[in-house]
Structures are given as structure tokens and as C-alpha cells.
Amino acid sequence: MTPQNILLIPKIERGIVIDHIPAGLGIPVMALIGRWPELEDAVITLGLNYKSTRMGRKDMIKLQAEPLPPRLLQMLALVCAGVTIKRIDRFEVVEKVVVQVPELFDNLARCINPNCITNAEPHVATRFKRLESGSKHFKCAHCERVCSLDELAGHLKA
Amino acid sequence: MKKDLISIDDLGLEQILDYLDLAARVEALPNAEKAGLLPGKILATLFFEPSTRTRLSFESAMCRLGGRVIGFSESANSSTAKGESFSDTIRTVEQxxxxxxxxxPKEGTARLAAEIAGIPILNAGDGANQHPTQTLLDLYTLRKFFGKVDGLKIALVGDLKxxxxxxxxxxxxxxxxxxAMTLVSPESLRLPGYLTKAAAGTTATFRESESLADALRDSDVVYMTRIQKERFPDLVEYEKVKDCYRLExxxxxxxxxxxxxxxxxPRLNEISPDVDATQHAGYFEQARNGVIMRQALILDLLDKRNDI
Incomplete structure (x- = not known):
């Protein structure tokens, strides 16, 4: 982080930093975090539109809480794969993971096909399998409709 | 582990050929022998939308194997009409x-049924998605007529969209x-691009044409389809193309x-009845092959293929 950014968003003693969020997705990611009652009491700092040498502009979120719920991590892979999750202890980064696009999204999103049976019977767990390694397209395990990562991100389950 | 048949995409070439061979074995069996293969077994035909041909073909296949059939032919006759979920219907009928x-009518139902039920599921059509028994019977028909599928020149005509x-x-x-596939359709009913793109890296070829006469001169097979009125969002568009290809x-x-x-x-106007009497008409034999292929599939799914 540039010294200028450090001034804009203070270091935390312990918790999680979600870094390298593409600019503009910081607020949707905050909305996601808001779905977890266990994070309700966490002190959260949201930073938008920081300068980034790699990304041009980026958003960043710091949570004074840990760990992140596993399902939230999976949803981050759907909404903004490529973000960096840093675990902070005593003001130092002790672990750093880049969130990758997985081969399978298990019950995280609704199918984009309105005529898919999973939309008629919402208790059914959806599955979307990656078409091939490296692809940004996924296939519904039920209706076989192929959709993009962005389309799935727009259909997150409650 | 139980078997299902849900999507043609689940089958590799080897498995497709195996089903064609099994169907040939079934066809060669005398009727009396076939009738003793599945005594006491029950096929449930759950047709949530009407389809006389496919349902009767399944039912005929089972009856001729000595089994019995239960079921319904439209959702108005099922407990879905009372609000029961599809999942519950499957859980009940499997008993x-x-x-x-x-x-x-909804896509993905057969896959869901296969996940829920402890007994084999045959997909008899899920919305606009898959109809694998039709594909297998088509391939069986091609192999019966020509002794092979490899290298055939096939014109696909009508509603390719x-x-x-x-x-x-x-x-x-x-x-x-x-x-080699020749695609004969009006501009508005062309084959989706993802299918023609899927030919990349295979030995299959696609060629587009708007002329049925052209396709007739140089094909082994002309596969006609009905222009499906129910699929058109705008009926004006349907009227424009409904009789665009008529084979006489x-x-x-x-x-x-x-x-x-x-x-x-079913056909409407796309094949004139006077074609029926020509040596070229293959569609009624194709319908007959549907029963044979479905018998083969039922026997395989019920783990009875070694009985023939």
C-alpha cells in the first residue's frame, strides 16, 4: 500500500483485509458482508477508489473480526474473484490468499434461466460447473444453461 | 449404483454405440421372449405436459417387455394441480x-428427479433442454438404414433454432x-451459433443453405422438422415461415x-402425405425404432441387459 493510502485507511491490529476489490464493487461487497449476523458487531472500514499501481483504482475493506465465514468467501469468488484476503495480527499481515474462481459453485446463486426447475422449487440446491479450466462460463447442473460469471454474480441466493 | 438417462451430453461415443448395439439385440429377440423379460416391473410415465407419441412409445416398450405401466399424461391429472412440488411427486412415485x-415443461426436471429418486430416471423431455431417447432412436434409425453413422451427409431442415x-x-x-450436416432453414430459424462452434476440433462439418431442393440432390438423409408454433413469441413471425419448406x-x-x-x-404440412408411399419415407420406421430403443434403455437401467 502506498504511504498516501495508509493515511487514508488506518492499519488494524487484528482482523481481515479484503484488498484489490475492483473499483465500484466495494459497496456490493459491503452489502454481502451485511448478510452475516456474526459480523454485525465488527468494526468495518470501507475505502473506495484508492490509487493502485496494478489496478488503476481499487476498493478495500478492513474488518476487525475473523475468520470470514466460508460461505462469504465463496460468494466473494463469485462476485469479485481475484481479491486478496489478508489476515492481520498485531498490525502485520500473517496470511495472504488470492481468491480464485472455483470449478463449482454450490448453492450460491440462482439459475439465470427462468424456466429452470431450480427457480420453481427454490429449496433445490443449485450447482454450476465451470465449462473448462480457465473459462469464465458455467453450466447449470440441472437445466444445462451456460452463463457467465457476471450473470451468476447478479443472481446470488439470499 | 443406479443408472439414469438424462442428457445426451452425459454419454460418450462408446456408450452411444453400446446402446445402439443393445437395441439391435432387443430387436432381434422374438416377441414371445421379450414379453417375459420384465414381469412384475412397473414403469411410471409422468408426463407433466402432453406428448402422445413419446408416452405411448414408452408404454408400448414396457408392455411388450412384460412389465406394467402407471402414470399420467398431463399435470392437470396429477397432484401438481393441487400444488404438490415436483420433488414430492418424484419421492412419492418412486415408492x-x-x-x-x-x-x-421446465428444464432440469429430469436431472432433479435423478438426484431425488433411488430408482432409474429416463428423461422423456425437459422443456427446451434435452430429449435423449429421441436422439438415440434417431441414431439407431440412421445405423439401421445405412449400416453406419460415420460419414453420412445429413440435411437438417426447418426449425433449427x-x-x-x-x-x-x-x-x-x-x-x-x-x-456432413447441411442446415436448411429460413434466416430467422438458423441453428444457434454455439452448436456450429462446437464442431471446431471435430471431423463434422456444417454448411448452410436455404434451398431444400439443393439438399435433396446430395444427401443421404433429410431430417425434416415441424415449425413449432408454440415457441414463437410473435405469431406474425410464425405465419411468415410456417410453410417455408414442404417436401412432396x-x-x-x-x-x-x-x-x-x-x-x-408429429408432422403438419412439411411432408406431404404422398411422400409416405415412396421408398424414401423413413419416419414411420423411425417411430417403430423408438419402441425398440426405449426397450433397450429400460432393460439397461433395470440392470436386465444380460438377460437377452
């Missing part, structure tokens, strides 16, 4: 039957060697003797 054939039968058949034909006996006069005309049926 009553040994194998289920399911057709439903919405036809589930055509989409499934195309995908299956890509697995064979050197099948006189058009077949210069056609090669080997040419066969297929159609998944």
Missing part, C-alpha cells in the same frame, strides 16, 4: 414403480466421424435411391 420416465431434437442430434453427431413426392424424383426422409413427428 410405486421400478423406473420413471418423466417429461416436464428452437428444435430440441435437432440440437441434441447435432451434439451427438459431432461425436461420430466425418458427418415429385421433389424426390431425381433424388438418390439411398435418400431417407426422417421426421420426429
Amino acid at each position: 410405486y414403480a421400478d423406473v420413471i420416465a418423466v417429461r416436464h 428452437y428444435s430440441r431434437t435437432i440440437h441434441s442430434l447435432c451434439r451427438a453427431l459431432l461425436a461420430f466421424d466425418g458427418v 413426392a415429385k421433389m424426390l424424383e431425381g433424388a438418390p435411391a439411398r435418400l431417407k426422409v426422417l421426421h420426429p413427428l
Whole structure:
């Protein structure tokens, strides 16, 4: 982080930093975090539109809480794969993971096909399998409709 | 582990060929012997949307194997009309039957049924998605007429945009060697691009044409389809194309003797009745093959293939 950014968003003693969020997705990611009652009491700092040498502009979120719920991590892979999750202890980064696009999204999103049976019977767990390694397209395990990562991100389950 | 047949995409070439061989073995059996293969077994045909042909074909297949059939032919006759979920219907019916054939207007229903039920599921059509038994019977018909599928020249005619039968058949034909497909359709009903793109890296070829006469001169097979009124969001568009391709006996006069005309049926105006009497008409035999292929599939799913 540039010294200028450090001034804009203070270091935390312990918790999680979600870094390298593409600019503009910081607020949707905050909305996601808001779905977890266990994070309700966490002190959260949201930073938008920081300068980034790699990304041009980026958003960043710091949570004074840990760990992140596993399902939230999976949803981050759907909404903004490529973000960096840093675990902070005593003001130092002790672990750093880049969130990758997985081969399978298990019950995280609704199918984009309105005529898919999973939309008629919402208790059914959806599955979307990656078409091939490296692809940004996924296939519904039920209706076989192929959709993009962005389309799935727009259909997150409650 | 129980078997299901849900999507043609689940089958590799080897498995497709195995089903064609099994169907040939079933066909060779005397009727009396067939009738003793599945005593006491029950097929449930759950048709949440009407389909006389596919349902009767499944039921005939089971009856001729000595089994019995229960079921319904439209959702108005099922407890879905009372608000029961599809999942509950499957969980209930699996208590009553040994194998289920399911057709439903929503895509993904057969896969869901297979996940829920402890007994085999046959997909008899799920919305606009898959109709794998139709594809297998089409391939069986091709192999019966020509002794092979590899290298055939096949003209696909009519509604190539919405036809589930055509989409499934195309995908299956890509697995064979050197099948040349001529796509004959009006501009508005062209085959979806993702299917033509799927030919990349295979030995199959696609060629587009708007002329049925052109396709008749140089094909082994002309596969006609109905223009499906129910698929058109705008009926004005349907009216424009509904009778765009009509095959008549006189058009077949210069056609090669080997040419066969297929159609998944029901037909409307796209094949004139005078074609029925020509040597080229293959669609009623195709319908007969549907029973044979479905018998083979039922026997396989019920783990009875070694009994023949």
C-alpha cells in the first residue's frame, strides 16, 4: 500500500483485509458482508477508489473480526474473484490468499434461466460447473444453461 | 449404483454405440421372449405436459417387455394441480414403480428427479433442454438404414433454432466421424451459433443453405422438422415461415435411391402425405425404432441387459 493510502485507511491490529476489490464493487461487497449476523458487531472500514499501481483504482475493506465465514468467501469468488484476503495480527499481515474462481459453485446463486426447475422449487440446491479450466462460463447442473460469471454474480441466493 | 438417462451430453461415443448395439439385440429377440423379460416391473410415465407419441412409445416398450405401466399424461391429472412440488411427486412415485420416465415443461426436471429418486430416471423431455431417447432412436434409425453413422451427409431442415431434437442430434453427431450436416432453414430459424462452434476440433462439418431442393440432390438423409408454433413469441413471425419448406413426392424424383426422409413427428404440412408411399419415407420406421430403443434403455437401467 502506498504511504498516501495508509493515511487514508488506518492499519488494524487484528482482523481481515479484503484488498484489490475492483473499483465500484466495494459497496456490493459491503452489502454481502451485511448478510452475516456474526459480523454485525465488527468494526468495518470501507475505502473506495484508492490509487493502485496494478489496478488503476481499487476498493478495500478492513474488518476487525475473523475468520470470514466460508460461505462469504465463496460468494466473494463469485462476485469479485481475484481479491486478496489478508489476515492481520498485531498490525502485520500473517496470511495472504488470492481468491480464485472455483470449478463449482454450490448453492450460491440462482439459475439465470427462468424456466429452470431450480427457480420453481427454490429449496433445490443449485450447482454450476465451470465449462473448462480457465473459462469464465458455467453450466447449470440441472437445466444445462451456460452463463457467465457476471450473470451468476447478479443472481446470488439470499 | 443406479443408472439414469438424462442428457445426451452425459454419454460418450462408446456408450452411444453400446446402446445402439443393445437395441439391435432387443430387436432381434422374438416377441414371445421379450414379453417375459420384465414381469412384475412397473414403469411410471409422468408426463407433466402432453406428448402422445413419446408416452405411448414408452408404454408400448414396457408392455411388450412384460412389465406394467402407471402414470399420467398431463399435470392437470396429477397432484401438481393441487400444488404438490415436483420433488414430492418424484419421492412419492418412486415408492410405486421400478423406473420413471418423466417429461416436464421446465428444464432440469429430469436431472432433479435423478438426484431425488433411488430408482432409474429416463428423461422423456425437459422443456427446451434435452430429449435423449429421441436422439438415440434417431441414431439407431440412421445405423439401421445405412449400416453406419460415420460419414453420412445429413440435411437438417426447418426449425433449427428452437428444435430440441435437432440440437441434441447435432451434439451427438459431432461425436461420430466425418458427418456432413447441411442446415436448411429460413434466416430467422438458423441453428444457434454455439452448436456450429462446437464442431471446431471435430471431423463434422456444417454448411448452410436455404434451398431444400439443393439438399435433396446430395444427401443421404433429410431430417425434416415441424415449425413449432408454440415457441414463437410473435405469431406474425410464425405465419411468415410456417410453410417455408414442404417436401412432396415429385421433389424426390431425381433424388438418390439411398435418400431417407426422417421426421420426429408429429408432422403438419412439411411432408406431404404422398411422400409416405415412396421408398424414401423413413419416419414411420423411425417411430417403430423408438419402441425398440426405449426397450433397450429400460432393460439397461433395470440392470436386465444380460438377460437377452
